[in-house]
Amino acid sequence: MKTFNNAIRIYLLFFDSVVFLLNFYLMKKIFFISTVILIILAIFACFQAKNRLNALSGNEKMVLLEIPKGSSPAKVSQILHENGIWTDDLAFQLWCRLYKPNLKAGWYEVPANSKLDEIIALFESGKNAVKKVTIPEGRASWEIPSYLTKAFPNLDTNRWNALIHDPKFTQSLGVSAKSLEGYLLPETYPFAVDADEEAIIKQMVAANLKLREQYKDMEGTMWDTLGSWHKVLTLASVVEEETGKPDERPLIAGVFHNRLRIGMPLGADPTVRFIFKNLTGPIYKSQLNSNSPYNTRKFKGLMPGPISNPGRKAIEAALKPAKTDALYFVAKDDGSGTHFFSSNLKDHNKYKNIAAKNRGE
Incomplete structure (x- = not known):
């Protein structure tokens, strides 16, 4: 009987061991299978996330939009959604959580078919439209x-x-x-x-x-002669209006500097036109007799201020005029847009007659 009981105990112990090993095997197998499934799901999720993050924006044309000051990533995502640029809010929020970009306020031109990283890089750059x-x-x-x-x-x-x-x-x-x-x-x-x-x-x-x-500290200029930037611009504005030929501007500036030096009126018609805002057409005798301080046909010296907004070349000409003995110039009126220059009234009148003939008078 004692032997029978021992046999039963051995059998039960063996049976428990087999059950334990079987359960262990099954659990290990289930764990292994579960792990494999989780890895596959993770890989799939990564591919999905990559595809979503690498997707192209929905705008087929450049879109101009504003990112207001203090906009959160959620607000920026909403703006992109409303403008039909990026509608995957989850992907946008995920990117912002991972990389914490500094999205700057301003106006931006978002190119067509942009990737999310390109859009965010644009907002980080602060490069306003x-x-x-x-x-x-x-x-x-x-x-x-x-x-x-x-x-x-x-x-x-x-x-x-x-x-x-x-x-x-x-x-x-x-x-x-x-x-x-x-x-x-x-x-x-x-x-x-x-x-x-x-x-x-x-x-x-x-x-x-x-x-x-x-130009302030540039050597070899007429800054000291003119005395101020305001006077530089004033003279440059007349030079600008007298010719459209860049190579003639230093010559015309030289004529005006010569006239200022000897106390001779500038005699520039554009200054009279400025008074009456008469930019084209004839200048009338009554206008030439105007008592406005801008009337350089009547008064000596520079006007109180510029008559237009001169460009760099005219300003350079006023500061660095050509060295010339000319005191007069007159448009050739031959279609070239250039002028005759002379140092005396006799030659000036001769050139005026040639110009008149060129006009068919």
């Missing part, structure tokens, strides 16, 4: 808005003109003059897309004053 506008040389302040309104249709010309002639605003920009005529440097500007009249004027004046600093 701009509107490029070219302001031609020699335009008076009241003419400039016509070049701006295509890019800025809501530009207020009345406010523009008021700012140009506001002494307090002028002084705030570092200009010691009654108006900003002459201080709006002509060139191609990258204006912010939301720029208003004040911002545009400030940018143009800043460019002008930067140019002043470049």
Whole structure:
């Protein structure tokens, strides 16, 4: 009986061992299978995430949008969604959680078919969208808005003109003059897309004053003779209006310097046109008799200020005029756009007659 009981115990122990090993094997197998499944799912999820992050934006054309100050990643994602650029909010939020980008406020041009990392890199760069506008040389302040309104249709010309002639605003920009005529440097500007009249004027004046600093300490210029940047711009504006030929500007500047030196009136018709805003057509005798201090046909010396906004070449000509003994010049009127130069009235009258013949008179 004792032997039988021992046999039963051995059998039960053996059976328990087999069950344990079987369970261990099954658990290990289940764990292994589960692990494999989890790895496959993880790999699949990674591929899915990669595909979502590498997807292209939904805009087929460039989109201009604004990221307001203080926008959270969730707000930026909403803006992208509303503009049809990026609609996968989860992917955007995931990217921001992983890399914590510094998204800067401003206006941006989002190119078509951009990837998420390219869009976020654009917002991190702070490279704001701009509107490029070219302001031609020699335009008076009241003419400039016509070049701006295509890019800025809501530009207020009345406010523009008021700012140009506001002494307090002028002084705030570092200009010691009654108006900003002459201080709006002509060139191609990258204006912010939301720029208003004040911002545009400030940018143009800043460019002008930067140019002043470049010439201020340059040797071999007529700065000391003219006495101030304001007078440089004043003379340059007349030079600008008298010729469209860059190679003639130093010669014409030389004539004006000669006249100023001997106390002879500049005799420049463009200064009379400025008084009456008569930019084309005939100049009448009554206008030539105007008592305006801008009438250089009647009064000696420089006018009180510029009559237009001169470009770099005209400014350079005023500062570095050609050495010449000429006191007169007259347009040839032969289609070349050039002038006759002379040092005496006799030759000047001769050239005037030639010009008249060229006009068919």
